[in-house]
Amino acid sequence: IYGLKQLAEHGEGLASMAALLAGLAVGALFLRRQGHIAYPLLDLRLFAHALFRAALAAYALAALAMFGVYIFMTQYLQLVLGLSPLQAGLATLPCSLCFVIGSLLSPQLAARWPAARILVVGLSAAAFGFAVLGLGQGLWWLVPATIVKGLGLAPVFTIGNEIIITSAPSERAGAASALSETVSEFSGALGIALFGSVG
Structure with a gap:
């Protein structure tokens, strides 16, 4: 980094x-x-499980994109649109609320549909939200896009993290949880570095 x-x-x-x-x-x-x-x-033996690898990759991709784009979004709100820090924070509040709502609803989704399908749909929705963010301008374009992004990323983090922990052997659940947190932090920092470098 x-x-x-x-x-x-x-x-x-x-x-x-x-x-x-x-x-x-x-x-x-x-x-x-x-x-x-x-x-x-970092227990690398956990990567022998295909489901673990897939969930961890989705988790890492989501963290990289979320943290990287968030840096640009806050700068855009304040430096381009001229919002105050308080106004910029309020503009990002709908995304945060939708992320919380999506996280709370994720267990119900997991009870009805396969986890892999939920992750794919969530990542697709988040990708659509990110694409709209890149194509549009103005606050009324940004807020709906971030709402879609928040709803899409919520199950990726919630269900993805559950898959990471439960797909590992029970005696390695702690190691899986630690690896999940490490990948999240590293991917977030990498996203900030990559997007900051490009910008």
Whole structure:
């Protein structure tokens, strides 16, 4: 992440490339060591389960997109539309409320439809919301798009996290939960770095 920020700020210089390559090398060494110790910080054996991998990938993608776009959205509301911080916060409130509502309704959806279908529909709805955000301008265009985005992402996080934990063996549920949280934090930070670099 630091390497990406350096690359965006200073271009393809020696220091930027060195930071990026060093980060990749350290990450690779960390993952290799985790696969060879008895009590790893990240239990890579969990990736042997296909359902776990799919849910974790959806979870990571959702976190990356949500955090990355949110940075641009708050800047757009204040710097382009000229809203105050309070007004910008109120403009994002419908999305947050819909996310909460979607999260509360997710268990009922999971009881009626397969989890994989819910994740696909949720990601598709969120992608549509993100696309509308990119195509439109103005507050009355942005708020409905964020509502769709919030409703789409809610089941991805709620049901996706449940799949991540329950698809792992019971004795590794704690490790699965830790990996889920780590991936969420890392993906969010990566999304901010990537979108910030592009912007």
